[in-house]
Amino acid sequence: MLHIYCPHCCEYREEEEFHAKGQAHIVRPLDPDACTDQEWGEFMYFRKNPRGIHHELWVHAAGCRKFFNVTRNTQTYEIKEVYKVGEKPTIVAE
Amino acid sequence: MSDTAVETPNVMVMNQLPSSEIVGESPLHHADLASAAATKNEGGVHLRENALQGFLTLRLNPENKDLLASANAVLGLELPTKPLSSVTEGATTARWMSPDEWLISVPGEAAFDLETAFQEKVDGHFSLVNSSGGVTTLVVSGEHVVEMLKKSVPYDFHISEFPAGKVVSTLFAKSSAVIRRLDEQAFELIIRRSFADYIWLWIQDASREYGLVIKND
Structure with missing residues (x-):
């Protein structure tokens, strides 16, 4: 079980209360009609699957129901950092 | 531009309690x-x-101090802005649910009156939903x-x-x-x-x- 710090409730909670929502920082194309099929397909379907540092979106589903970002090491499961939506991560993969 | 400049559309408020001859049943009545x-x-x-307490879910931006103050005035308490805290004043309790959401409990028959008063007196961008049922x-x-x-x-x-x-x-x-x-x-x-x-x-x-x-x- 992961022990996750919720930046809105300001305390650690069990993983059971959260849902993982996949890769964070996916930017929707500003003008979808002007996208090529490849650009739109990459936005819709293609996700990173790194070994090591990964930025993920999580939601505190049973608690405050707010979304936030988690920087996690996919190899060790260690959570490096938790930050709110709209903020930039301080820890990034080299 | 402040939130108070936003025109609030008329919100339909319905009394969810039937007339007093009909006895209310809680979900554990059986x-x-x-x-x-x-x-x-x-x-x-x-x-x-x-059983049969009244619950109102209030959402508003607590950064808007004017709105927060007018909400507090109608509720008769200070909405807690510290995470995971609650405030009780008389029969009314407000619980912090998230940075912009509170769960307010009142005696069952008071929910509709509070809801009506809130919609009348508070002007701005907020949402108040009666979730008693x-x-x-x-x-x-x-x-x-x-x-x-x-x-x-x-x-x-x-x-x-x-x-x-x-x-x-x-x-x-x-x-x-x-x-x-x-x-x-x-x-x-x-x-x-x-x-x-x-x-x-x-x-x-x-x-x-x-x-x-x-x-x-």
């Missing part, structure tokens, strides 16, 4: 807690249903109540981590619950009405080794 209360009076876990309240207490809760909830119930007045929105036996500590050995559980029967059965099972006493007052 469990007949009144009869169960007569059978046993010693045990480590005490349960009482605080969606939940019920259980008050659990007794010397073994913490042991019973530890079996059911993935949260630390030590008094240093969970002092009286703290509100934790979490899972009770995998169903969502808002738990507030009333004092060292008493907790208030706000549970979904559709899970009320399941939780009632769960509490009976989890309390079996300590003895469950149903209170009815």
Whole structure:
């Protein structure tokens, strides 16, 4: 079980209360009609699957129901950092 | 530009309570807690249903101080802005649910009046929803109540981590619950009405080794 710090409730909670929502920082194309099929397909379907540092979106589903970002090491499961939506991560993969 | 410049559309407010001749039934009406209360009076876990309370979910941006102040004036209390805290003033309790959301409980028949007054007097960008029909309240207490809760909830119930007045929105036996500590050995559980029967059965099972006493007052 992961022990996750919720930046809105300001305390650690069990993983059971959260849902993982996949890769964070996916930017929707500003003008979808002007996208090529490849650009739109990459936005819709293609996700990173790194070994090591990964930025993920999580939601505190049973608690405050707010979304936030988690920087996690996919190899060790260690959570490096938790930050709110709209903020930039301080820890990034080299 | 302030939020008060936004024109509030007329919000339809409906009194969810039928006329006084129709008796209200809580989601645990079928469990007949009144009869169960007569059978046993010693045990480590005490349960009482605080039936038919009124619940209002309020959402607004607390950064907007004018809006917050006018909301506080109508509610007659200071909405808590510290995470996981609650404020009680008379019969009204406001619980912090998220940075821009509060769960307010009032006596059942007062919910509609408060809702109407709020819509009339508060001007700005907010949402107030009467969710009274969606939940019920259980008050659990007794010397073994913490042991019973530890079996059911993935949260630390030590008094240093969970002092009286703290509100934790979490899972009770995998169903969502808002738990507030009333004092060292008493907790208030706000549970979904559709899970009320399941939780009632769960509490009976989890309390079996300590003895469950149903209170009815």
